[in-house]
Amino acid sequence: MAEVIDGKRIAAEIRGEVKQAVDELAAKGVVPGLSVVLVGENPASAVYVRMKAKACEETGIKSEVIKMSEETTQAELEAVIDRLNADESVHGILVQLPLPPQIEEQDIIFRIAPEKDVDGFHPVSVGRMMIGDLTAFRSATPAGVVELLMRTGNDPSGKRVAIVGRSNIVGKPLSVLLSQKMKGGNATVTLAHSRTPDLPAVLREGDILVAAIGVPEFVKAESVKPGAVVIDVGVNRVDDDSTEKGYRLVGDVAYDEVFEIASAITPVPGGVGPMTIAMLLTNCIQAAREITGVS
């Protein structure tokens, strides 16, 4: 039976550190500011944005949410980003994804000033992370996974890591972070995906297994090395009439059966999710320090 990794508690610990950093900056006259842009009515996006705003409030980061209609044009959204790029009180800019279909997502991400790219999705951030630049913004979910491992005594150094899922926001950047010659890295990483033959055998090689494929309960016990540390990045809604909302959240891991053989496992919710928001806050602090030159 696995130890349950308490992402909520660790995220709260990080938020405490962020609050202290905010207080120190405030004493020097700097109030870190985050602007979140929400386009359209996607209900999950609205929930995430509310959670981010709340976390900012708790830690003293000044946040604003700019809500734009579902019919927003490319030019209108670009104009908002240009204004935020130029606004000296804004240190971090986050455009909540996904965007409506009439918007060219990559062009929007590319338009954010790289020094304010707290989501870490701009090619400059991704490229700098990839070449091992420690000052790069690490995108929040992969950074949260690394932090979760390090703060639970599961340093990936010298371990084998199997990741399933090669997305731009989790699998690919995480494979680089865990491989690199730096603190939180030095693992031997295998990046597996939907086209990997005999996937269970490949995943069983991992002393640490990361599931980030976006399929409910995809990783069964047969894919887990006994004693492995299992990190579940997935957040999937599955219909469940027995709940008030009509759905429940499950991860990419078949929790109950994997719980029996892993040495540690993250729950969904309450595992990686809270870490993602906590790491976003640390990126905001980093942006405020770098832009103002106050540390």
Add this chain to the structure above:
Amino acid sequence: MAEVIDGKRIAAEIRGEVKQAVDELAAKGVVPGLSVVLVGENPASAVYVRMKAKACEETGIKSEVIKMSEETTQAELEAVIDRLNADESVHGILVQLPLPPQIEEQDIIFRIAPEKDVDGFHPVSVGRMMIGDLTAFRSATPAGVVELLMRTGNDPSGKRVAIVGRSNIVGKPLSVLLSQKMKGGNATVTLAHSRTPDLPAVLREGDILVAAIGVPEFVKAESVKPGAVVIDVGVNRVDDDSTEKGYRLVGDVAYDEVFEIASAITPVPGGVGPMTIAMLLTNCIQAAREITGVS
């Protein structure tokens, strides 16, 4: 006994395609132009620069080599790059690495206009490659390895690939290219390195094995799965008094013993090396097309 992969022949094939593309562009009034900046007296760098200039000449790309002294300052080199960035007849800029110690290499790479970054080392190029942007410049050596595999009937799709060496110019970007959901990708890649425990066992998992660790004859037969395709990216000088130059070139693979058990292997020299230069030329064509809008 392995089939020897003839990188020279395949590179010549690609140069032929480049020449045709140059002729087509020339008919439309565009002459692709590459500027190579060589700082100092590193003899290996001088050789590489000569080879690149020669390949340009053969294919009709207009090249110039700007030689600067070993004592060049950061500001002097930056001024040259700024001039080349602004020069409309220059479509590709390549600063030969390594640079003398007084120069901050990353700042120089960052200063090259991303649309002229034919080496693919700028964070924007690396970031765009990483997120699967097909229009990104792929750095020449990783792109050359992918091309070599594809043109010898060794499509990595569905295969396991083991890479040893996690450098910014080979191991890390190659692991991404081979993993991605695109032509030349879809492999399951493990990125191994100096901190990987039981390295031979990990490398033996590879249907395709890529050695890019920069240590002469590092990969022995015990690290090779029988029947694997072995790609040797290493180019190391080892002392050899029996030769005229006093040294000979060897790869990162113990060629003679691995030759016995691999199904295919690249020689050093004559394997990946010529491919690197060929891919640089294709990047120059791409740059000229994108900058001029003529295709």
